[in-house]
Amino acid sequence: MYRYCPPLRDQAFVLHELLGTADVLAALPCGADWDRATIDQTLAEAARFMAAELLPLNTIGDREGCSVVRDADGAPAGVRLPAGFAAAWQRYVAAGWPALGSDQALGGQGAPSVVAMAVYEYVNGCNPAWGMIPGAMRGAYRLLRAYGSPQQQRDYLTRIVSGEWTATMAITEPQCGSDLSLLRTRAEPRPDGSFAIHGSKLFITGGDHDMAANIVHLVLARLPDAPPGVGGISLFLVPRHLPDAGAPGGLAPAVNAMVATAVEHKMGLNGSPTCAMSFDGSIGWLVGQPHQGLRAMFVMINSARVAIGAQATGMGQAAHDSALAYARERLQMRVAGGPARPDLAADPIVLHADVRRMLLTQKAHVEAARMFTAWLALTLDIAETHPDAARRESADRTVALLTPVLKAFTAENATLVANLAIQVHGGHGYVRDHGVEQIVRDVRVAQIYDGTTAVQARDLLSRRVLADQGRGLKSFLSQVREDARPMEAFFREPLLALCDGLESLTADIAAAQDDMAGASGCDYLRALGHLVCGWLFARAARVAGHCLAEGRGDGFHRAKQATARFYVERLLPQAQAHIAVARSGVASLSALDERELFGESA
Ligand SMILES: Cc1cc2nc3c(=O)[nH]c(=O)nc-3n(C[C@H](O)[C@H](O)[C@H](O)COP(=O)(O)OP(=O)(O)OC[C@H]3O[C@@H](n4cnc5c(N)ncnc54)[C@H](O)[C@@H]3O)c2cc1C
Structure with missing residues (x-):
């Protein structure tokens, strides 16, 4: 059975005991209203709402999928979502959830990113396909808040905020795809200052659907005088329905000249409408400056990359909950030295060492992803709103450095965690009835959209590490070293060794005359991801130890310590293997011409 229990206890540990979120927020203008009680109430209500409204639709969405509706002539005329999706959206809007993380001045509730991401984790644990549209909306909100004109903010942003x-x-x-310099969509100026957009877009999440009165497309396109390459891309706001003050609801009833020509038949996330869109002279308006569209769009892309941390955590938690419930019920063979449960026909598989290894691997990756996401989201809150400019700048550097790592590392680990859920279920995981194969299909794309893992690795090395002369990396490494030095050797030694290893690998890559960065980027990213998570687990173990020593701790804290030690002993060593692989550089990849290496058959 697909199981998901919103992890309120662990979330509270991460936010309050590990990160001291309410105290950090108290120093920020965005956090004045978000004390511990308010955060806890919000998360408890989010957990209740998502589990009641979204969880029951998860399997339905997967089985039914989305479809293009056709008119009497067979022409595409809209997209239908799975049963219940639109009604759940209406209740989500009525409950105010879309507005949670938006500015109060725009009608939002002003929750900081760290709270919004915790809630988004629950959305994804309950129903990741449904969660795709609210995920995109958070990025659109951030983009239009930063770059939208006052009129665009008044006419569009407030309606996105409300849902x-x-x-x-x-x-x-x-x-x-990855190479945006190849973008062809055109924007032709019209006499009234608007633009006519012409072009085909692919894989557009929420490109069309029946759950809201309007859809605001944020479209990258080229102006007629655009220079070639990524420096010639502009951003346009292109609504599905144009504003019309005289029409009911203030919207023209006819669709702006655009159509969803197809809904992709995907491996997973079947309840999410991934649309091929044709813009056939659709009317839109420039957002920001001409030819500066990519810079603006990166606000949305980076928002999506942070949100993938929450998405991966939610889906990973569902995979773990499902596997754990099954492992406690399934009886097979006796444990070494057993029987452990002579009253049963065989021992529950949760007692076998290897099943325990799989469940702990899941637990460790999921808890690591939760800590990483929450810590980076809180750092983002500091970067955006801390009154001290130096604190903002330092936090901003950390966010810039680690956003691609969060995105790629947690997405890859969530796939691994989902795969382990199938392994724990044996053959029963491979068949549809238990629901865990859906998680593997749903989560896989997190490594692809919003930039593949290789694109994150390129971004990390070329723009966040090397272009910055390693300043962001150095400052993060000194934070880890400072924290690690007073820790017990079990945590200190591997963390310090990893800091040294990454530092010297960075120097080698910077000095390389060949494409060592391209050949080593993904291993570099994984090594850095492990360092972040190993460091966070070491801190979590220290906090848990204090609680136990002071008599405030319980089984949860003992489990946290055990999971932290498991991470350091069993998963963190992979980071040194990644460093060793990265050091091998391009040699084994480029020994032969590709035709000789792979043969001519393809
Ligand atoms: C379910 C789903 C939802 C999506 N939603 C949206 C959306 O809402 N809006 C939107 O605009 N797009 C969306 N996308 C598109 C998604 O962002 C792209 O698929 C993704 O960026 C990769 O582009 P591509 O598929 O063209 O692959 P390609 O760019 O063709 O890449 C193919 C392979 O080549 C590798 N590669 C390419 N260049 C390099 C390089 N320089 N170095 C190393 N490796 C390289 C890639 O890592 C990858 O492994 C969605 C896709 C899916 C599947």
Whole structure:
């Protein structure tokens, strides 16, 4: 059975005991209203709402999927979502959840990112396909808040904040995926200052659907005088329905010249409408400056990358909850030295050492992802709103450095965690009835969208580490070293060794004359991801130890210590293997011409 229990206890540990979130927020203008009680009440209500409204729709969404509705002539005329999805959206809007993380001045509730991400984790544990549209809307909100004109903010942003309208990120085209310099969509100026958008977009999440009155597409396109390459891309706001003050609801009833020509038949996330869109002279308006669209769009992309940490955590938790429940019920063979349960026909598989290894691997990765996401989201809150400019700048450097790591590392680990859920279920995991194969299918794409793992690795090395002369990395490494030095040797030694290893690997990559960065980037990223998580687990173990020593601790804290030690003993050593692989550079990849290496058959 697909199981998911919103992890309120662990969330409270991470936010309050580990990060002291309410105290950090108290120093920020965005956090004045978010004391511990308010955070806990919000999370408890979010857990209740998502479990009641979204969880029951998860399997339905997977089985039913989305479909293009056709008119009498067979032409595409909209997209239908799975049963119950639109009604759940209406209740989500009525309960005010879309507005949670938005500014109060825009009608939002002003929750800081760290709280919004915790809630988004629950959305994804309950129903990741449904969660795709609210995920995109958070990025659209952040983009339009930063770059939208006052009129765009008044007419569009407030409706995105309330959830009355949804939004999309329209970047990808058939020939243009990771390489945005290949983008072809055109924007032609119109006499009234608007633009006519022409082009085909692919894989657009929420490109069309029946759950909101309007959809605000944020579209990358080129102006006629655009220079080639990524420096010639502009951003446009293109609504599905144009404003019309005289029409009911203030919207023209006819659709702006655009159509969702197809809904992709995907491996997973079937309840999410991933649309091929045709913009056929659709009317839109420039957002920000001409040819500066990519910079603006990166606000949305980076928001999505942080949100993937929450998405991976939610889906990983569901995989772990499902596997654990099954492992406690399933009886097979006797444990070494057993029987452990002579009253039963065989011992529950949760007692076998190897099943315990799989469950602990899941638990460790999920808890690591939760800590990483919460800590980075809180750092983002500091970067955006701390009154001290130096604190903002330092936090901003950390966010810039670690956003690609959070995105790629947690997405890859969540796939591993989901795969382990199948392994724990044996053959019963491979068949549909238990629901865990859906998690593998749903989570896999997190390594692809919003930039593949290789794209994150390129971004990390070229823009966040090397271009910055390693300043962001150095400051993060000194934070880890400072924390690690007083720790017991079990945590201190591997963390310090990893800091040294990453530092010297960085120097080698910076000095390399060949494409060592390209050949080593993914291993570099994983090593850094392990360092972040190993460091956070070491801190978590220290906090748990204090609680136990002071008589405030319980079984939860003992489990936290055990999981931290498992991470350091069994998972963290992989980081040194990644460093060793990264050091091998391009040699084994480029020994032969690709035709000779792979043969001519393809
Ligand atoms: C379910 C789903 C939802 C999506 N939602 C949206 C959305 O809402 N809006 C939107 O605009 N797009 C969306 N996308 C598109 C997604 O962002 C792209 O699929 C992704 O960025 C990768 O582009 P691509 O598929 O063209 O792969 P490609 O760019 O063709 O990459 C293919 C492979 O080549 C590798 N590669 C490419 N260049 C390099 C390089 N320089 N170095 C090393 N490796 C490289 C990649 O890592 C990858 O392994 C979605 C996709 C899916 C599947």
